[in-house]
Amino acid sequence: MNRWILGARPRTLPAAVVPVLVGTAATVGEADGGVVAWRAGAAMVAAIAIQVGTNYANDYSDGVRGTDDVRVGPPRLVASKLAPPRAVFWAAIASFAVAGVAGLALAAATTWWLLVVGATSFAAGWLYTGGPKPYGYYGLGELFVFAFFGLVATVGSTYVQTEKVTTLAVAAAVPVGFLATALLVVNNLRDIPTDRAAGKRTLAVRMGERPTRWLYAALVGGAFGAAALVAADRHFALLAMLALPLAVAPVRSVLGGALGPTLIPVLGGTGRVQLVFGALLALGIALSG
Numbered sequence: 001m002n003r004w005i006l007g008a009r010p011r012t013l014p015a016a017v018v019p020v021l022v023g024t025a026a027t028v029g030e031a032d033g034g035v036v037a038w039r040a041g042a043a044m045v046a047a048i049a050i051q052v053g054t055n056y057a058n059d060y061s062d063g064v065r066g067t068d069d070v071r072v073g074p075p076r077l078v079a080s081k082l083a084p085p086r087a088v089f090w091a092a093i094a095s096f097a098v099a100g101v102a103g104l105a106l107a108a109a110t111t112w113w114l115l116v117v118g119a120t121s122f123a124a125g126w127l128y129t130g131g132p133k134p135y136g137y138y139g140l141g142e143l144f145v146f147a148f149f150g151l152v153a154t155v156g157s158t159y160v161q162t163e164k165v166t167t168l169a170v171a172a173a174v175p176v177g178f179l180a181t182a183l184l185v186v187n188n189l190r191d192i193p194t195d196r197a198a199g200k201r202t203l204a205v206r207m208g209e210r211p212t213r214w215l216y217a218a219l220v221g222g223a224f225g226a227a228a229l230v231a232a233d234r235h236f237a238l239l240a241m242l243a244l245p246l247a248v249a250p251v252r253s254v255l256g257g258a259l260g261p262t263l264i265p266v267l268g269g270t271g272r273v274q275l276v277f278g279a280l281l282a283l284g285i286a287l288s289g
Helices: 003-008 014-025 037-065 085-109 114-127 141-162 167-190 192-198 203-207 209-230 235-255 260-287
Strands: none
Touching (some): 014 037, 014 260, 192 203, 209 235, 209 260
């Protein structure tokens, strides 16, 4: 695999795609004149570019700190010397710049306040492991993932179509955020030994292994429960339940005590749950609109 594709971490991209799908679907029946295709496309470009930029920024910051010198998961560009730190730094900047261009177009069409949201998203992506006090090292990563890849991305995708914040968009953002957070939780569960040794005090390191496993299961289960609540307003949102069988194996592996490399397939499985669940939830919401 091309090193830059590897560094972009394709398995994490459902966290960027799903909120845009769901947020756009939540505008069906709400937006005057229907969904504006170019705005949906620009929102998707911005979300994916922010995710990729965050991944490169994480690779760069952890690499120069030495946190990734010993890894269980896939190799990182800087730590594995697959690319020089400066190149990875500029790859992150370039990705954020692409997101900025898409966001600028959306702001010009709606409200310039979107630039504040975008700048905050860039800062959250960079400061996860960058800066003098990276919040990911203090156990706050999950909170920020839920906020930005759940609430902000989903509600923002609705806003660029309707220019308003709707109750449906906020409700639909909750299961989206739960699954995005579950992806980070299982990643940090896998990395507990190496993160602890490197002084990276993630939430998983702080909570310990067993509570982290139950947190993962609660987030996955909570996503399906939240989708059922969305279905009280948009009945076909229950289509998301068809993704439930895909969630069985990852949850069983985590609760069954999977460790280290055996959690790598769980990351892929969680990403599949997230993508299929999100696509079905978006379809259900749109059909009910």
